[in-house]
Amino acid sequence: MNVDTAYVRPADMEDAISIKASLRAAGMYGCGLTAAQLGWGVKGPEQTIIDISGLDFGPDVCLADSGSMVLAANAPLERLRLNPLISGQMPTFADFLGYVGSTAMRNQASLGGNLLWGAGDLEVLFAVVDAKLRFAGNGRAQSLGQITSDRSDDLLVSIIVPALQESRIFVEKLGHRQAFSPARVVVAGCVGRQSVRLAVRLAGNPVVLVETSWPMNGPLDDALFTGDTDIHLKTVAHNLLRGHLAQLAQQDMA
Amino acid sequence: MNAVTGLEEKLRGTFRYLAEGQPEGTLHGALLTSPLAHATIRRLDVSAARSLNGVHAVVTAADVPSDFLMGTAILDRPPLARAKVRFQGEPIAAVAAETKAIADAALALIAFELEPLPIVSAPRDALDEGAAKLHDSGNLCSDFIYSRGDARADFEDCAHVIDHTLTTPRQVPAAMELEGGICIPSPTGIELRAATHSPFYTRSLIASMLGLPDKEVRVIGSPIGGSYGGKEEIHIQPVLALLAWTARRPVRLVLERSQSMAFATTRHPFEIALKIGCDRAGRLLALTADVLVDNGAYASFGPEVLDTGMECIQSAYAFKSVSLRGRLAYTNNGVGGAFRGFGALQTLTAIELAVDILARKASIDPLAFRRINLAGANDPGPLGQAIIPQPELSKVADALSALPVWRDETPSQRYLSGTGYALVRKGEGFAGGGPNGASGVLALTLDGQVTFQSSLVEMGQGLESTVRNILLASFDLGDADICCATGSSDAGADSGPTSASRGTQIALRLIRAGKMPFLEKLYVGAAEILQVPMDALRLGPGGFYQRMAPQNKPDLSLSDLAASAGEIVTRIDIPGIETTQAGVKVHTLFTACAARAGVRIDRWTGQVVCTGLDLLPACGPPISPLAFHGQMTGAGAQALGFCLTEHQPYEEGTVMARNFDSYFIPTIADVPDINVHPVTWLAPDDPVGIRGAGEIGLNAAAPAIANAVASALDAAPTHLPVRPEWVLGVLARQGRTP
Structure with missing residues (x-):
């Protein structure tokens, strides 16, 4: 493969922001990018990559006083998978990272990239746990669902996952094979004391997030299964959500 | 090393x-x-x-x-x-x-x-009268007809009869090297x-x-x-x-990968319609097969692939009567060609599925059913031809029955599990008419190495390490004394294609045939130089030693021998092991293999995961154990792709998968533990003593996986790869969806 993409390595965060400002749409932040990224042509992206993999965004994972987990946006997914804080605090996340990509690819890809590039598997999980994204130069953190406008000019610095001690989480990805496979369906759920947040991504459609009361009475919200997708994937998403929720309801009964 | x-x-x-x-x-x-x-x-x-x-x-x-x-x-x-x-x-x-x-x-x-x-995309349509012709000769590239006995009458005597049709995928070679x-x-x-x-x-x-x-x-x-x-x-x-x-x-x-995905020859998709029947005791009486093959645009190896597939369609079983028809149709769907398994993979998968369906219908355990119907050691080949006897078939069946029982998975609301078996055989080398013979050279080269020169090629299968092991075992030399020169027309001797699992067999037979004449030349040369009788010498690591005056270094090194005597060369020619039969192409040397596969099926998603695979190849003692193991485990992975993920779709002649982001080869995460249990016993008078390992593992693994799916679902796959949509549909019809 002949990759023609140009790369620049900023000295620090300010330098990165300055380069992006000068390049505008001709530049993009990148971190652990691989030439095999889906959606690119064989020559890689046309924009200049502003490589932020070497910048100091703090430790990969740390715990805030509130019990929230703060994750560095440029942390490689494989490092996160192996991080003991994540396995302890949110084992579902650690396990799920085993299905996002192949080891070789996952070693390179970053959490921030997966969340913002538009079709990442982790977006579904982080939607149900109501993770907040913090961008450089902007103290206020935003929920994933609030990011409706294009934030590609902004530099994502960290992701804050709230304390989830009393929540139960599930997430599943269905691809054509076990790993290194584009997702056909990703579903996730986060069940709290009185409510449940459910999210679904069908093929390349946007993530749909629905919050409802727990225990659930009645069928799943049809809104979760919207999008131009074949009936099989909708059936699978439906089965997965119903199956996981039934298991959790049984646990509650027990 | x-x-x-x-x-x-x-x-x-x-x-x-x-x-x-x-x-x-x-x-x-x-x-x-x-x-x-x-x-x-x-x-x-x-x-x-x-x-x-x-x-x-x-x-x-x-x-x-x-x-x-x-x-x-x-x-x-x-x-x-x-x-x-x-x-x-x-x-x-x-x-x-x-x-x-x-x-x-x-x-x-x-x-x-x-x-x-007009685009000809479906092989059945291709054979219609009014179809656009790809070639002046028409769209029927080749056909195959064979019958033995009276299948129609024997079906009348059957206590149980089943029909099953299987379509198989267009698999892409997907080699790393383009x-x-x-x-x-x-x-x-x-x-x-x-x-x-x-x-x-x-x-x-x-x-x-x-x-x-x-x-x-x-x-x-x-x-x-x-x-x-x-x-x-x-x-x-x-x-x-x-x-x-x-x-x-x-x-x-x-070529670029996207070009290769359209240009490279692929595995032929087969549509295989089978009808088989047995008597009350489970003895197979009759088989009819109608096979239609999508050949793509040019013949390539299509006729040979069809012939091999039809020859293997009885698997390792003795049917009383058979009636077989196969047709190879030209279409505009790329070009089908040689592919590991060579037609046998497709037909063996179909017949092994059918055998399991029939066994269940007859309420006989699938393994017992196979043993009842196993071809006899000295039976003729599947098309009535003379073959090298296969007493190892029963040994393979014994070994399959003796595998430790897998512990059943914990019953689950979500998952179904199943175990499948297969016991197959396929001809090795080419059918009668060849090229089955081969030539090679044993030489003491001027740098003092005993070198086996051939035009056999190394493609990752381990030919070179196998040849080196044969040389070491044949000549009692040190590792530094031997050399293997392969893969070019420089060899001076045409060893024929490294195909059809024949590479190891050919190398072994060539070296075996050339050993004594070559050794004689070496001994004559050494005796002359050392001025001693030949029987006073012994060849060992580094060169020749005098038997009566043992030393820790040779009395005449191989390089000194070469320097004095010049290059010592023995050209070797071996005939093919083959028979010919009027009307059909037949093989003479067959390889047997059994397999057991486990699968887990997700009732929520329809996904099938292979949880374990045992392979029992009867190839004699592996000459290069690691290479042999690699051949078998690689075959297991390729069988997974054939059964579960791989297919190159064409829509109106358009290639739909141009890269591996849309053509799904199994990754290491998909491959279960694969256990290889070589069945090393072959008849003492077997003329070769080994069998090739290139294809047989794949040919057994795929039907075992397909049968495991059938066992878990209580429904045999009709299309490969097994699609989750089909699985959920079966479960829905059975009322087993969540």
Whole structure:
């Protein structure tokens, strides 16, 4: 493969922001990018990559006083998978990272990239746990669902996952094979004391997030299964959500 | 450790394929391929491309002798499309230029007009009276008819009869090394460095195209970065040779993956309709088979693939009567060709599924059912031919029955599990008529090494380490004393293709046949130099030792022997192990293998995961245990793809998967533990003593996986790969969805 993409390595965060400002749409932040990224042509992206993999965004994972987990946006997914804080605090996340990509690819890809590039598997999980994204130069953190406008000019610095001690989480990805496979369906759920947040991504459609009361009475919200997708994937998403929720309801009964 | 060529480079990831390391001044080759699947070439004007600065050659069909066509049983394929294009991606023209940019610019300057023709996409439609013809001879490329006994009458006597139809996928070879090479011309000939299973065949083909004597064409075809049959085909060699010969400059031409996905020959999709029946005791009485094969646009190895598939359609069982029909139809769906398993994979998977269905219907355990019907050790072959006796078949069945029972998975609301079995056999080497014989050379070279020279090729299967082990076992020499020279027409002896699982068999038989005459020459030479009788000498590590005066170093080193006596050479020729039979192509030497597979099926998603695989190949004692294990586990992974994930779809002649982001080869995460249990016993009087390991593991693993799916679902797959949509549909009909 002949990759023609140009790369620049900023000295620090300010330098990165300055380069992006000068390049505008001709530049993009990148971190652990691989030439095999889906959606690119064989020559890689046309924009200049502003490589932020070497910048100091703090430790990969740390715990805030509130019990929230703060994750560095440029942390490689494989490092996160192996991080003991994540396995302890949110084992579902650690396990799920085993299905996002192949080891070789996952070693390179970053959490921030997966969340913002538009079709990442982790977006579904982080939607149900109501993770907040913090961008450089902007103290206020935003929920994933609030990011409706294009934030590609902004530099994502960290992701804050709230304390989830009393929540139960599930997430599943269905691809054509076990790993290194584009997702056909990703579903996730986060069940709290009185409510449940459910999210679904069908093929390349946007993530749909629905919050409802727990225990659930009645069928799943049809809104979760919207999008131009074949009936099989909708059936699978439906089965997965119903199956996981039934298991959790049984646990509650027990 | 064996000094296998390139071992360290392979481990370090720095190994280079034949198409890399081009000499200074090498031109860049590029192909103009057809965007349409079926069309008449109305106009093709390369004048502007030829006049572009930096372009050294532009070739089209007009530069190829008009009677030059490629193929094996049927010669029907021009290296560059002539008058018509018959598949998307078929080369129309090629250029050689100073740089890639110039080559691309030249391609853009080629003016051509294609007038679309009706596309023939379904093999059944292809055989309709009114279908558009791909070739003047019609769309029936080849057919196969065979019957034994009276199947119709025997079905009347059956207590149980079942029908089953299976369609199989178009699997892509997906080798790491793409089709490509370098060609270096000289004033009188060319040197072609491009992967091939058969350097001598490639040499004679290229020589005839260029009008050169064979000796003026040198072909280096090995090592190969993976083939699986794809490079048994003639791929870009003729175009590459034509460019270099025309440009009078070295040319490098390597396809891109997206080109390869359309150009490379694929596994033939089969539609196999079977009807089998047995009596109350479970004895198989009758089989009818109607097989329709999508051959794609050119014959290639299609007729041989069909013949092999039909020969194997009875698997390892003794049917009282059979009635078999197979047809190979031309379509505009790429080109089907040689592929590991070679037609047998498809038919063995179908018959093994059918056998399990019938066993269940007869309420007989599938393993017991197989034992009841196993062909006898001295029975004729499946088409009535004389074969090498197969007493190992019962040993394989014994070993399969003796496998430790898998612990059942914990019952789950979500998952179903199943176990499947298969017991198969397939002919090794080529059918009667060959090429089954082979030649090779044993030589003491001037550097003092005992060298086995052959044109067999190394494609990752471990040929070289196997040959080295045979040499070590044959000559009691040290590792540094032996050498294996393979993979080129320099060998001086045509060993035939490294295909059909025959490489190890051929190497072993050649060395075995040449050993004594070669040793005699060595002893004569050594005795003369040392002035002692031959029986006073012993060959050992490093050279010759005098028996009565043992030392820790040889009395005459091999290099001193070579220096004094010159190169000592023994040419070896062995005949093919083959029989011929009127009307059908038959094999004589068969390999048996059994398999057991476990699967877990997700009732929520319809996904199938293979949880375990046991392979029991009856190939005799493995000569190179690691290579043997690699062949088997690799076969298991390829079987997973065949059964669960791989298919190259065509829509109206258009290739739908151009890369591995849409064509799904199993990754290591999909591959379960694969346990290999070699059945090493072969009859003491077996004329070979081993069997090839290249294909048989795949041929057993795939039907075992398919049967495991059938066992879990209580419904046999009708299409491979098994699609989650089909699984959920079956479960819904059974009322077993969540």
